[in-house]
Amino acid sequence: MSCSNTPPFQYGGVSLTNTLCYHSLLFAAILVLENQDLQDSIKPQKVEFRSLNFNSTLHWQPGRAREARDTVYFVQYKVYGQSTWQNKDDCWGIQNHVCDLTTETSDIQEPYYGRVKAMSAGVYSDWSLSCRFTPWRETIIGPPTVTVIHSNKCIILKLQAPRSPYKRKRGSKIPMTNYYDLLYQVFIVNNLLDEQHRVLVYEGKDKVIKIENLRPGVSYCVVAKTYVPILDRSSAYSSRQCTVLQ
Numbered sequence: 001m002s003c004s005n006t007p008p009f010q011y012g013g014v015s016l017t018n019t020l021c022y023h024s025l026l027f028a029a030i031l032v033l034e035n036q037d038l039q040d041s042i043k044p045q046k047v048e049f050r051s052l053n054f055n056s057t058l059h060w061q062p063g064r065a066r067e068a069r070d071t072v073y074f075v076q077y078k079v080y081g082q083s084t085w086q087n088k089d090d091c092w093g094i095q096n097h098v099c100d101l102t103t104e105t106s107d108i109q110e111p112y113y114g115r116v117k118a119m120s121a122g123v124y125s126d127w128s129l130s131c132r133f134t135p136w137r138e139t140i141i142g143p144p145t146v147t148v149i150h151s152n153k154c155i156i157l158k159l160q161a162p163r164s165p166y167k168r169k170r171g172s173k174i175p176m177t178n179y180y181d182l183l184y185q186v187f188i189v190n191n192l193l194d195e196q197h198r199v200l201v202y203e204g205k206d207k208v209i210k211i212e213n214l215r216p217g218v219s220y221c222v223v224a225k226t227y228v229p230i231l232d233r234s235s236a237y238s239s240r241q242c243t244v245l246q
Helices: 014-041
Strands: 047-054 053-059 070-080 086-094 098-099 112-120 145-150 154-158 162-166 173-176 183-192 199-204 208-212 219-228 241-244
Touching: 014 112, 047 112, 053 112, 086 098, 098 145, 145 219, 145 241, 154 183, 154 219, 183 208, 199 208
Parallel strands: none
Antiparallel strands: 047 053, 053 098, 070 086, 070 112, 145 154, 154 208, 162 173, 183 199, 183 219, 219 241
């Protein structure tokens, strides 16, 4: 029964019905404000895609309120231009702050969005939206794998491009060279002189590199990077491979 339809009950000249209605409305308003504050305080922050060799994940941080033990998160994604958001079933009601969207972003030329909302104490936050993410333009390309296969008076290296998570029909992972025109940059370090001084000794597409004119008995280390000319972007250095020439 609404307050407006309730017959007034007088006590001492005061309408108790109106007083009760006033307090009920006030209590309801306080609950709404408290829920709104909780909604705002648990809303996820800093939603962003991170991607290495097309292994693409959505990351976020908890809202400004201290994260409660019962807080869970819900993730959706969509291709730019589409009206319908898709639920990510594996990231629906999770407590982690990361969601793997590698499969969902496999069309690497398409731009995507992701969004996250939180739920705590039965209250849902609004959605928090990521920036637009295009895998081909924004994934970080890792360094090549470097193997020293010979080191007698010279160093012979074998370079292998980083692999994407996507597979050929036979099951092998597709190398990043299928998606980009990659160059290898090879650097050598003379440990006798300066362990931090790297000298560029090769740049190109060859998978086997021979480094000559080195001093016998000296410890050398080799590192390599991948470079994408069209994006003017280099990878981090590979792990060091060291050897002493005979």
